[in-house]
Amino acid sequence: MATPLRIGLRLSLLGTLDPKKPVFVQGDEQVARAWQKYLLRRDDVADVRLYGARGPIDHQLDVIIHFNPFLDRVAGKKNVLYLQNAFPPEQHPGGTVGVFRSAASRFDGYLFTSEKLMQSCADGAVIPFATIPMCSILNRQPAMHIW
Numbered sequence: 001m002a003t004p005l006r007i008g009l010r011l012s013l014l015g016t017l018d019p020k021k022p023v024f025v026q027g028d029e030q031v032a033r034a035w036q037k038y039l040l041r042r043d044d045v046a047d048v049r050l051y052g053a054r055g056p057i058d059h060q061l062d063v064i065i066h067f068n069p070f071l072d073r074v075a076g077k078k079n080v081l082y083l084q085n086a087f088p089p090e091q092h093p094g095g096t097v098g099v100f101r102s103a104a105s106r107f108d109g110y111l112f113t114s115e116k117l118m119q120s121c122a123d124g125a126v127i128p129f130a131t132i133p134m135c136s137i138l139n140r141q142p143a144m145h146i147w
Helices: 027-039 094-107 115-121 133-142
Strands: 005-010 045-049 063-066 078-082 111-114
Touching: 005 027, 027 045, 078 094, 094 115, 111 115
Parallel strands: 005 045, 005 063, 063 078, 078 111
Antiparallel strands: none
């Protein structure tokens, strides 16, 4: 068996589920915490850690998955973009696909929420934006095949 993966999940904002903090709950954090929960149940995953946009990445990681295309790349790590946000063309030229095209060169790989989005952007893998289907995918495929 290959060495178990050490995965980082990078979000724009962390701590939004804390009832004491005066911020709106972010769906990204809910999804990332679900990924962490289910990935940690796998034998081929050693560690999954969540990081905010500005906090230090001070752990040894094999891959860092960015939940937002505007987050900075982490030097010395494999950087993967999970494109699951919708960007309106009125605010972002080309909409979601336009944002992807402007950010794509900063990432080493891509995860998408749908086959259609992947076909519009680039080769990658599809992890549906829903907890139950996502969890069944993460539970049944070897981690190296997902990334």
